Amino acid sequence: MAEKTLSPSRFLSGTVSLPGDKSISHRALLLAGIASGESCISGISTSEDVLSTISCLRKLGVKIKRSKTDVVVQGVGREGLKQPRSKLDAGNSGTTMRLLTGILSAQTFISTIDGDESLRKRPMRRIIDPLEQMGAQIENNNYRAPLKIIGRPLRAIDYASPIASAQVKSAIILAGLYARGITRVTERSASRDHTERMLGEFGVKAQYSMGGAGVKGPADLQACDIDIPRDISAAAFFLVAACLLPDSEIEITNVGTNPTRIGVLDALSSMGARIKKSREKVINNEPRTDLIAKSSSLHQTTLQGSIISNIIDEIPILSIAATQAEGTTIIRDAQELRVKESDRIKAIVSNLKKMNANVKESKDGLLITGPTPLTGATIDSYGDHRIAMSFAIAGLIADGKTVIKGAECVDISFPGFFDILDEIRND
Numbered sequence: 001m002a003e004k005t006l007s008p009s010r011f012l013s014g015t016v017s018l019p020g021d022k023s024i025s026h027r028a029l030l031l032a033g034i035a036s037g038e039s040c041i042s043g044i045s046t047s048e049d050v051l052s053t054i055s056c057l058r059k060l061g062v063k064i065k066r067s068k069t070d071v072v073v074q075g076v077g078r079e080g081l082k083q084p085r086s087k088l089d090a091g092n093s094g095t096t097m098r099l100l101t102g103i104l105s106a107q108t109f110i111s112t113i114d115g116d117e118s119l120r121k122r123p124m125r126r127i128i129d130p131l132e133q134m135g136a137q138i139e140n141n142n143y144r145a146p147l148k149i150i151g152r153p154l155r156a157i158d159y160a161s162p163i164a165s166a167q168v169k170s171a172i173i174l175a176g177l178y179a180r181g182i183t184r185v186t187e188r189s190a191s192r193d194h195t196e197r198m199l200g201e202f203g204v205k206a207q208y209s210m211g212g213a214g215v216k217g218p219a220d221l222q223a224c225d226i227d228i229p230r231d232i233s234a235a236a237f238f239l240v241a242a243c244l245l246p247d248s249e250i251e252i253t254n255v256g257t258n259p260t261r262i263g264v265l266d267a268l269s270s271m272g273a274r275i276k277k278s279r280e281k282v283i284n285n286e287p288r289t290d291l292i293a294k295s296s297s298l299h300q301t302t303l304q305g306s307i308i309s310n311i312i313d314e315i316p317i318l319s320i321a322a323t324q325a326e327g328t329t330i331i332r333d334a335q336e337l338r339v340k341e342s343d344r345i346k347a348i349v350s351n352l353k354k355m356n357a358n359v360k361e362s363k364d365g366l367l368i369t370g371p372t373p374l375t376g377a378t379i380d381s382y383g384d385h386r387i388a389m390s391f392a393i394a395g396l397i398a399d400g401k402t403v404i405k406g407a408e409c410v411d412i413s414f415p416g417f418f419d420i421l422d423e424i425r426n427d
C-alpha cells in the first residue's frame with residue numbers, strides 16, 4: 001500500500017473499536033519485563049512501534065508470548081536482563097528508544113540501540129544529559145542514534161526538565177528504579193503520566209502530579225495484570241471526521257481518558273464540537289470511557305501554553321478541523337512538532353496548501369483560517385503516520401480525490417486504520 005486514494009464521504013455512522021493505547025502498551029511491556037513473575041497484558045496495541053519494544057525485550061532475554069492483543073510476559077526481575085547478542089532495533093519508535101535507554105543505562109552489560117532513518121535524526125541529547133548526570137555512559141553520534149550504552153551503577157538526581165516530554169521523564173524515572181535514593185523530575189507543563197501511574201500497579205510507589213514525578217530506588221517490581229484502554233490519539237482522527245461531516249454520529253468504546261491525554265477533547269470542545277462521554281471507569285489506575293461524536297459547527301480556538309504537551313500528537317488532526325472552523329485558529333508554543341517522526345509543522349503546512357487551505361507557518365506553530373473548502377490533492381506523508389491519517393480524514397471532506405503517498409506508515413501506530421474508516425463511512 002504505497003499509495004492510498006480517498007474519495008469524499010457523505011456521512012459517518014457506527015461503533016468503532018480501536019487499538020490499545022500505544023504509550024501505555026510500551027510501558028506495560030517494559031515494566032512487566034523487569035518485574036518478577038508473569039504479567040498478562042490485554043488489549044495491547046498491535047502497532048509497529050509496540051512490536052519494536054517487544055522485539056528489543058526479547059533480545060534482552062524476556063520471554064513474551066503474543067496472541068493478537070493479549071500478551072504474556074515472563075518478567076526477569078530488575079537485575080535479570082541479559083546482554084543482547086546483536087543491536088537492539090527501535091524501528092521508528094522514539095518511546096522504545098528513549099525509555100529503554102533509561103533502563104539499559106543501569107545494566108551490568110553493554111548494548112547498542114538503533115532505529116530507522118527518521119529515528120536516527122531525532123534528538124537524544126534530552127535523555128543523554130540527565131542520564132549522564134545519573135552516571136550513565138552513552139556513546140552517540142552528535143546526540144543521535146545509534147546509542148551505545150555502557151551500563152553502570154547510577155545515582156539518583158533531581159532534574160528540572162527543560163522540555164515537557166514524557167519520554168524524557170520516563171527514561172529518568174525508569175533509570176531511577178536502579179539508583180539509590182529519590183530520583184525526581186519536574187517539568188514546565190505536564191506530560192503524560194502513564195509510567196508513574198503504572199508503577200503503582202507493579203508495587204512501586206511513585207509520586208506524581210501535574211508537572212512532576214519521583215521514585216525511590218532501588219525498587220523491585222512485582223508482576224501484575226494490565227488491561228489497556230483504547231488509544232485516544234487514534235480516536236482523535238474519527239472524532240474530528242464525525243464533527244466535520246454532516247449528519248454523522250459515531251461511538252468509540254473504552255477510550256483512555258487520562259487527564260494528561262484529554263487535551264484533544266478540551267480543544268475540540270473549545271471549538272464547539274459535540275462530543276459526549278459515557279460509562280466512565282478506572283482500571284489499573286487509568287480512566288477510560290465511551291465517546292460519542294456528532295456533526296458540529298466549529299469555530300476558531302487558540303492552543304498555546306500548557307495544553308500543548310497534552311495535544312502534541314493530535315495537532316495534525318486538529319489542524320484539519322481548524323480548516324473548517326469559522327475564524328483563525330492559532331497554535332503556538334508547539335516547536336516540539338519539528339522534531340517528531342517528521343517536521344510536523346512543515347508537513348501540515350505544505351500539505352494543507354496543496355489542498356487550498358488558508359494556512360500560515362510560524363516558528364512554533366500555525367495559523368489556520370476557515371472555513372475553507374478543501375480540494376483533493378496528492379499528499380506527502382513524509383513517512384509520518386499521524387500526517388498520513390490526518391490527511392486521509394481531510395480527503396473525506398475534500399472535493400475530488402486525495403492520494404496519500406507512503407500510506408503504509410499508518411501501521412506505525414494504527415494498523416487497520418483504513419479498514420475502520422471503510423466500515424463507518426457512507427458514500
Ligand code: S3P
Nearest residue numbers: 023095164165166167168312313
Ligand atoms: C510519548 C510521548 C510524546 C508523544 C509520543 C509518545 C510517550 O513524546 O509525542 O508519541 O509514549 O511517552 P515526547 O515525550 O517526545 O513529547
